[in-house]
Amino acid sequence: MSIPTEAELQAWVDGRLAPSRRAEVDSYLAVRPDESERLTAYRRQNKELRALFNPVMDESLPSALTRPPRRPLPWMRIAAAISIAVGAGLLGMAAGWSMRGQALATIAAAPDALPHRAAVAHAVYAPEVRHPVEVGADQQKHLVAWLSKRLGTELKPPQLSPLGYELVGGRLLPGDGGPVAQFMYADSTGQRLTLYVSSGQKEMRETGFRFAQEGNVRVFYWIDGSFGYALSGSISKDDLGRIAQTVYDQLTP
Amino acid sequence: MPDARELLLSCLPRLRRYARALTGERSSADDLVQDTMERGWSRLAQWRAGGDMRAWLFGIMHNLYVDQVRRPAPATVELDEATPVQAAPSSTSARLELRDVQTALALLPAEQREVLLLVALEEMSYEEVAATLGIAQGTVMSRLSRGRERLRLLMLGQAVPSPLKVVK
Numbered sequence: 001m002s003i004p005t006e007a008e009l010q011a012w013v014d015g016r017l018a019p020s021r022r023a024e025v026d027s028y029l030a031v032r033p034d035e036s037e038r039l040t041a042y043r044r045q046n047k048e049l050r051a052l053f054n055p056v057m058d059e060s061l062p063s064a065l066t067r068p069p070r071r072p073l074p075w076m077r078i079a080a081a082i083s084i085a086v087g088a089g090l091l092g093m094a095a096g097w098s099m100r101g102q103a104l105a106t107i108a109a110a111p112d113a114l115p116h117r118a119a120v121a122h123a124v125y126a127p128e129v130r131h132p133v134e135v136g137a138d139q140q141k142h143l144v145a146w147l148s149k150r151l152g153t154e155l156k157p158p159q160l161s162p163l164g165y166e167l168v169g170g171r172l173l174p175g176d177g178g179p180v181a182q183f184m185y186a187d188s189t190g191q192r193l194t195l196y197v198s199s200g201q202k203e204m205r206e207t208g209f210r211f212a213q214e215g216n217v218r219v220f221y222w223i224d225g226s227f228g229y230a231l232s233g234s235i236s237k238d239d240l241g242r243i244a245q246t247v248y249d250q251l252t253p
Numbered sequence: 254m255p256d257a258r259e260l261l262l263s264c265l266p267r268l269r270r271y272a273r274a275l276t277g278e279r280s281s282a283d284d285l286v287q288d289t290m291e292r293g294w295s296r297l298a299q300w301r302a303g304g305d306m307r308a309w310l311f312g313i314m315h316n317l318y319v320d321q322v323r324r325p326a327p328a329t330v331e332l333d334e335a336t337p338v339q340a341a342p343s344s345t346s347a348r349l350e351l352r353d354v355q356t357a358l359a360l361l362p363a364e365q366r367e368v369l370l371l372v373a374l375e376e377m378s379y380e381e382v383a384a385t386l387g388i389a390q391g392t393v394m395s396r397l398s399r400g401r402e403r404l405r406l407l408m409l410g411q412a413v414p415s416p417l418k419v420v421k
Contacts, residue, residue, distance in 0.1 A: 006394070006398050007391075007394040007398075010394060010397050010398055010401075011379075013401075014372060014376075016378070016379075038402075038405065041405045041408075042401045042405065045354070045369075045373065045401060045404055045405070046372075046373040048354045049274065049354065049358070049369075049370070049373045049374055050373065050374060052274075052354060052355060053270050053273055053274045053374055054270065054374075056266075056269050056270040056273045056274075057266040057267065057269065057270050058266075059269070061265060061266070061269075062283070064287065065265060065269075065283075065286060065287060065290055066262060066265065
């Protein structure tokens with residue numbers, strides 16, 4: 001038997017030696033009381049440290065520790081917007097969490113990604129000057145046929161003219177469970193609203209109106225069977241709610 | 254695919270235990286955990302899925318702790334009415350206090366304390382400790398050996414090989 005190295009003696013303390021070697025070290029220590037006492041003291045240290053500090057693991061966690069930081073870095077918001085627009089990679093997931101964390105207070109009751117995605121899509125495209133939509137309202141027939149085909153249902157953008165909002169056009173976006181149609185509306189001052197229509201809602205349930213807010217983007221949303229609808233804008237909650245009611249009435253025959 | 258957020262939160266109780274043992278004091282431990290979590294959240298994108306989340310987070314905490322030890326802020330203790338006021342140890346009771354493992358632990362050099370705690374509390378393999386602290390495994394073994402021996406001597410109330418500074 002080779003004389004155990006100090007590293008092996010340490011591994012003996014921690015029970016990390018292979019069984020055959022452990023037996024050899026056992027017999028080595030059996031005839032060396034001083035060495036045996038030293039190593040036994042080290043084992044006792046392990047036990048005492050665990051006894052002393054293990055209770056910390058059972059203490060309740062301060063909520064400040066379980067929340068993501070309140071203000072994500074600007075690049076993370078951009079990353080969240082981009083990644084959600086192009087599909088989720090790991091970077092996107094991470095950034096998305098932090099953004100969700102920011103809005104946790106308002107969305108806590110609604111874990112669905114629907115209002116979050118709608119708000120991000122709104123934040124990405126509403127400020128767009130040159131390409132706010134893929135197909136303009138001047139080609140409404142084509143727009144409706146195209147988006148209806150992709151979402152697999154007859155889709156008609158609601159008429160919001162009586163409320164002062166005209167259809168600007170629409171675009172197709174990738175969503176959680178399939179394609180998403182985004183319709184954009186604008187009033188005479190250039191204030192924009194977007195209606196996010198997502199197919200493939202897994203829950204197949206119906207909800208009433210719900211409200212969420214991410215930053216200055218307010219969202220009214222509801223789920224009807226496999227379709228999720230979300231109206232987003234930066235106008236007051238009351239105004240947005242009134243328009244959402246009109247949208248809802250027109251979409252539900 | 255495992256949820257990185259869940260993984261991160263699942264490490265929290267362990268991080269708190271380690272921080273408490275490392276700093277020996279509740280408020281600075283909580284500050285250290287808070288800083289670690291903030292950095293963890295903001296860098297979650299850099300964590301590679303499938304990597305060792307625990308080693309990654311403990312590595313973050315190690316870096317923060319090292320910065321803190323290197324540039325020590327004036328130590329403060331939050332006092333409330335429940336805080337017992339400790340009498341200054343007399344020369345005879347000082348020796349007795351060293352028998353307390355927590356007191357002795359605080360007298361170890363930070364680098365030895367870290368290795369000892371990762372092995373004893375976290376039950377990390379020596380390889381994991383080396384990866385977490387970014388040091389060679391041989392260094393882990395020598396710090397572990399010296400840390401344990403120093404702790405043993407402190408608890409026996411004996412003089413330790415390297416002299417401690419005496420403040421008059």
